[in-house]
Amino acid sequence: MKNINQVSIIGAGTMGNGIAHVFAQYGFNVALIDIDERRLKNGLKNIEKNIDRQILKDQLKDSEKTLILSRIAPFNNLKDGVAWANLVIEAATENYEVKKNIFQEIDDSAPKDAILATNTSSISITKIAAVTQRADQIIGMHFMNPVPIMKLVEVIKGYATSQATVSTIKKTVTDLEKIAVEVKDYPGFTANRILLPMINEAIFTLFEGVAGVSEIDAVMKLGMAHPMGPLQLADFIGLDVCLSVMRVLQEGIGDDKYRPCPLLVNMVAAGHLGKKTGEGFYKYEHHSKDFTVSKQFD
Numbered sequence: 001m002k003n004i005n006q007v008s009i010i011g012a013g014t015m016g017n018g019i020a021h022v023f024a025q026y027g028f029n030v031a032l033i034d035i036d037e038r039r040l041k042n043g044l045k046n047i048e049k050n051i052d053r054q055i056l057k058d059q060l061k062d063s064e065k066t067l068i069l070s071r072i073a074p075f076n077n078l079k080d081g082v083a084w085a086n087l088v089i090e091a092a093t094e095n096y097e098v099k100k101n102i103f104q105e106i107d108d109s110a111p112k113d114a115i116l117a118t119n120t121s122s123i124s125i126t127k128i129a130a131v132t133q134r135a136d137q138i139i140g141m142h143f144m145n146p147v148p149i150m151k152l153v154e155v156i157k158g159y160a161t162s163q164a165t166v167s168t169i170k171k172t173v174t175d176l177e178k179i180a181v182e183v184k185d186y187p188g189f190t191a192n193r194i195l196l197p198m199i200n201e202a203i204f205t206l207f208e209g210v211a212g213v214s215e216i217d218a219v220m221k222l223g224m225a226h227p228m229g230p231l232q233l234a235d236f237i238g239l240d241v242c243l244s245v246m247r248v249l250q251e252g253i254g255d256d257k258y259r260p261c262p263l264l265v266n267m268v269a270a271g272h273l274g275k276k277t278g279e280g281f282y283k284y285e286h287h288s289k290d291f292t293v294s295k296q297f298d
Helices: 014-025 037-056 062-070 078-082 096-109 125-129 163-175 191-207 213-224 230-237 239-253 262-269
Strands: 006-010 029-033 072-075 087-090 115-118 138-143 152-157 179-184 282-284 291-293
Touching: 006 014, 006 078, 014 029, 014 037, 014 062, 014 138, 029 037, 029 078, 037 062, 037 072, 062 072, 072 078, 078 096, 087 096, 096 115, 096 125, 115 163, 125 138, 138 163, 152 163, 163 179, 191 213, 191 230, 191 239, 191 262, 213 230, 230 239, 230 282, 239 262
Parallel strands: 006 029, 006 087, 029 072, 087 115, 115 138, 152 179
Antiparallel strands: 138 152, 282 291
């Protein structure tokens, strides 16, 4: 079984910086890579803020902060950032063409024995592996958001992924004090195969006038004990991501029950993507935890 100690994370957004944070916290040396200098700086700032929250909650000691941050090296250049890695995790946008191009570049630049993982929440591991020369070393590592808090990691084995690769990644997940659940490489895997159709149905319920935004979320929170209603959760995931996953499910399975709600399609087209754009089903105040139902749904 391969020993993992040098990890490169591609993408400094919410998922990427969260993954980098957790690996550094548990003693791994980390390269955080993003071609966008501003996003890279923001990613490092978010890691520091999240460490400060852990200290306030007595989950970490003050003395650990400097050590954790010292294990993270920022890179703007992918080739340099993956040159020393024995595990590379891609955490870029949920788009196959983007991921395909990244994996071709990683395959050319990373050490030949490095395992290449994707944090995709729905795209085929087998399809990604097919553009590389190391299909047996390609695997899915689907972390949950927020990464420092959520314990689950879906481990997805592609058609050609070796059992040695699976075993190494499952051990690595355990080293992060998270729980690895192995699932098969089919559209949406397990988490999003179940979650996104529920969210899509909640949007249809709103679209068809059965209930309002607050009412739908209240039913699921108070009646089903969900910590967050499906429409608010969609806003936090990003409506563009929700739409992308629904399209992967529809195309991959070919069943009409995975048809994205027309309201979801229109909201994405309008640029109302949820919390990251300030408005989705709810409207979010800048630099505030306050939010209200979007006016179009009042």
